[in-house]
Amino acid sequence: MTLLNLSDLSVTLRVRPVLSHITLDVRPGELIGLIGANGAGKTTLMRAALGLVPFTGRASLAEMTPGERGRHAAWMPQTREIAWPVSVEALVGLGRVPHEGRASADEDRAAVDHALSTLGLEPFRHRTATRLSGGEQARVLLARALAQETPLLMADEPIAGLDPAHQIGTMKSLAALARDGERGVIVSLHDLGLAARYCTRLVVLHQGRIAADGPAGEVLSPALIREVFGIDAFYEDTPRGPVFQPLDILGPGPDS
Template sequence: MSLLALENLTVRRGECPVVDHVSLTVGAGEFVGLIGPNGAGKTTLMRGALGLLPAEGRSSLAGMTPRARAHAAAWMPQAREVAWPVTVETLVSLGRTPHLGLRGPGAVDRAAVDRALERMGLAGFHDRIATELSGGEQARVLIARALAQETPLLMADEPIAGLDPESQIRTMEVFAGLAAEGHAVLASLHDLGLAARHCSRLLMLDRGRLVADGAPDAVLTPENLDAVFGVRAYYARTEDGPVFQPLGVTR
């Protein structure tokens, strides 16, 4: 079942296409990593897909009403500033807003918040003040807010940037777990090692174009890594999963 479909999606800055005729689908049960060098168009692609930027082509999400889109997809942007000194529970509860209508939060909503906090290892943080947390803890709280929305599709822009190694791995495991439960996750990632280990599929962007789409070992080939990233790397399958390690530059 497709939860996101793009047909020739193009987003321009002036006359220059930042995303150039990208077509793809993301289906239920997939954890898809969106990879590519800085400036490849990853953030622009996701924002265009959500209808947050003017775009040409078609996106299955962009034509929805804001309320319908909020029920279909949760969006976690790259910006992570927590501006207000509210409790963690209050902040994460904002993820339930699309479900409330005119009523206040009820038992179902509180249970969703509890599940999201538990998933992110924040079960004891309900009454903590969000602005008093470390940057990494704030990032995990904002991921929990997106999880609390409980949508079929989660789209996250660099969700593990700035997290410590344990939190990065746990977050990737959470996303893989969501996919195993039948949700879909599309996340832009710079850590190709974690992407190779945890994603079921990778999309490789270069200068706005989709240049590779498939399983990690089919995308992270020496040829693609050289052409797109300008690096050579060690890639192998082990009993614990794929191992990927950049070794040096090729340019």
């Protein structure tokens, strides 16, 4: 079963090619880390997959009606804006909108409760969302996506702005969602250490194309890290999981 299919997908924005001939499938049970340098096209790829920007080629989600897409894929964008001073519980409950008329009140309540519990947000349930810190708001918005209970979850930098403990906790929660075998998750990440440790598969974007696609141990080779990120790094599989550590910038550094 394929949850998302991109075939020969290309995007040009303001006459500038951003993505070129992307082919990618996402299946249940996968936690895919989308990695690459700034400007590689990670956000654009996910937005094109959802039909939010013009593209050529094929994107299976873009072929669905808005209602079908809302029940199939949940989307957490990079922008962390909460416009109204509503409670955390009410905001997370907005994830149930695509199921309106299709789910009971008890099912909606259970989905919200589970999302809050999964991300450790139960103590915030009755707090005003706009009064939370940026990191707390990011977790609330991810909880809204979880409450949507879709087969596919797409999140753009879901751990940005979180402290180390909540970064690890969030990645563990996403890994658990994928591990149940019923959902697929694709996230864009800049922390290659957490990507290597928790993602079942890494897709590397470089200059708008897929430069590598596979398990971390195969993808994070010294040669690829040098080419894509311009750094030297240390990678090792240990009994506690993969360890990735950036070591130095290749060539003149930013302070030279």
